[in-house]
Amino acid sequence: MYLLVLVQILQSALSGVHSCPAACSCSYGTGGNAELRSVRCSDPRISSVPVNVPADTVKLRLEKTLISRVPRAAFYNLSDLRFLWLNYNSITSIHPSSFVNLKALRELRLDGNLLTSFPWEGLRDMPRLQTLGLHNNRLSSLPAHASLFLPNITFLDLSSNRLTVVPAELLDLWFPPPGQQGRPVQRRILGLHDNPWLCDCQISLVMSLSLSLGSPVVLMDQLLVCSRSVDQSGVLLGQTELSRCMRPSIMPAATRVISPLGSNVILHCEATGYPTPTLTWIKSSAYAVMQVSPRVGVRWSIIILNGLSYKDAGEYRCQARNMAGVSEAPIKLKVVGVTRLSRLPKRKYIKTPLKLSSKYRKLTQTTSETSSPPMKENQILQNITPPSISKAQTAANLVSKEFLADKRSKMNLTDANK
Template sequence: MGPLLCCLGIAALLCRGLACPGPCSCSTKKNGRLLAECAYKELPEVPQGLSPNVTILTLSANRIGWLRRGAFAEVPEVQSLWLGYNQISGAEPGAFATLVELKNLDLSHNKMVTFPWQDLRNLSGLQILKLNNNRLAGLPRDAFQALSELRSLWLNDNQLTTLADGTFHPLPSLSQLQLFNNPFNCSCKLFWLKRWAESTSVSLTKGGSTLCAAPGRLRGRAVTDIPAQQCVAPSVQLTYLSKLDNTVLPDGLTLSLHCSVAGSPLPQIRWRIQTPGRGVEIDGPNVARDGSLSPSGRVKQSQERFLVFKNGTMAIPKFSKEDEGIYTCIAVNDVGTREVSVNVALAGSENPAEDLLQDDPHASPLGGRSCYKGDEMDPVGAGEKLVIVYHVPREVKGTAGGAVPRVGLATLLLALGIALGW
């Protein structure tokens, strides 16, 4: 009786393992994998009733137009999923997220405008991804962040005009990439792809057909032909500006920092200020040509303290201890980003030069003003320390007997530190 029950049990398992929707044909491969063959069946959607043990699912050449969330929840063990030559225009987030065993995904020759890129975070074992011959116009920079096993990526024949810097960097196993027949705009935003293509060991299939569609002067030329001299990463230099004379400054010290940038295209300047009491981000000038502050609706209250001019200068009137902190100038263009930071401190002393040399044995001779060389970028963006020692003088009596604070050359000192990490 025992052997009979055992045989019946095995038969039941086999029957359950071969459960198959009507339009499909299912079979067991020699390697033990279950195949569900549902191609060329005019199916408008993913069929229901598939066995949870299916590892190969073929749905090519049907009429599927959309993939809903959980469309493949019944087949969590699928390793190869073929969906080519359908009419799929998009997929909801979560459509593929349950397929954690997936190794091969073919969505080629569809009409996909959108794709749930976040689903790829669950597909860490994916080895082949075919998205070619669709209508994809872009993809996020971190789209392939989790695909450390991906070997072959097909993106050709889409509507891609650019790709974010570093798109393919998270793919250590990549050996084949297809990008041809996309209308690439070969601006400096795509210059990183030229450099990557020249240094990578990845095979760019039909690399010569990866052509520029714009701008006009580069139309028809290979992406790898973008002229290097037209795309130069930013360099940045930060200097301290001061009027070192005996001018009376009744309103106190005005700190001025000037950020000089170079690059092609000309970089935009942004500022980041971190003081003990606040952090401020300023994306551009807030002072108009006539010297007036931009309308209050465009300038946050936290930014009004810092006057940023179009020429790259920042001024902080009535600079005080509350304004001490790290001031960072950030230069941004289509090729990349560079930044330099200075640590500004305020101190008082009867003999500031003596105190400065005691506090900072690396201080440069007095009168130094440049605090960063843009071509010698600190990779961590820490920059050099800038220490300002501001001597608060004794009151000087004016002609009317009033007390007027006076600031002179000997009372305002600038010291240059050594770049962090050098």
């Protein structure tokens, strides 16, 4: 009896896992040696994401429904899901954690909804995602931080939205700087048409670079329209005078500086580009910075460091930015102190004749008068000083002898008076 109940529970659980949700259709397709389950839900009466989708589903299509929001962890049990289509619904909001546990997802399509923003940080939960479709929504801005989550996307459709500006960070992602040309370039397909782009350097560079030979970006439609303002009528991008736009290029005076402790240092960098780039020094502390633009398209900047300390050492980055892009140049500063000697140098002693006291000079004079040949002071010292005694000891002995002789003479005078 117990075994029979257990078998019934297992059968009900398995049937729940493999059963098809109501108002949906399920089918199998052969992919290699494995059978792939596909689930499609297109009933206009569906107003929320189904929670009983089979766990082995590989492709899920929720299309033409009344779904207006995608909640947190809406597809958590679908770890094998590879294709997720949410086209032509009424979706206005997506939770940043809606795509948790979709490690195998390759394609996400949200075309034809009412999205005014997209949670770009949610792409972290889909590391294998390559195709992202956001065609025909109401996106009015493309944030700069989106570039952090799009490195693996090879197909991005942003057409038929309300976008006006392409961030410079996305230009660096789509068109790597010359210094990164040695890395393998990933080709991307972009859909940017049918947006009210402003006539600026970003969109002009996207257009011109995409047309260059060997470009890493292919536009789905090359007829981009831009205008001087959002309210003005658009003109074809190729007819504008934005060909002067140039990404900044930085030329530091030196990439490595070594300076002693306590000294003053000036770091200098120069940048070219159009429009004239602005320069920013990136370092944790604040220093005196001066910028000068001698002519259009050129700007140089210096940073003044007074009284260097060890905390001033490190890497300083000079960053140039304009509407066409961003570039940086590192400058490494090393602060060196006074080096200590392992051994002190040997002192050099200079031999100088000892100065004799006045009493000793009188003694030598008396001796010289009685003796026949006159002798010099150094000769007298040589005669008096024993070979085993140093000159310093000899002078000390002479002073002590003079002191004793003087004391004895005073004692004799005292006795005589008594």
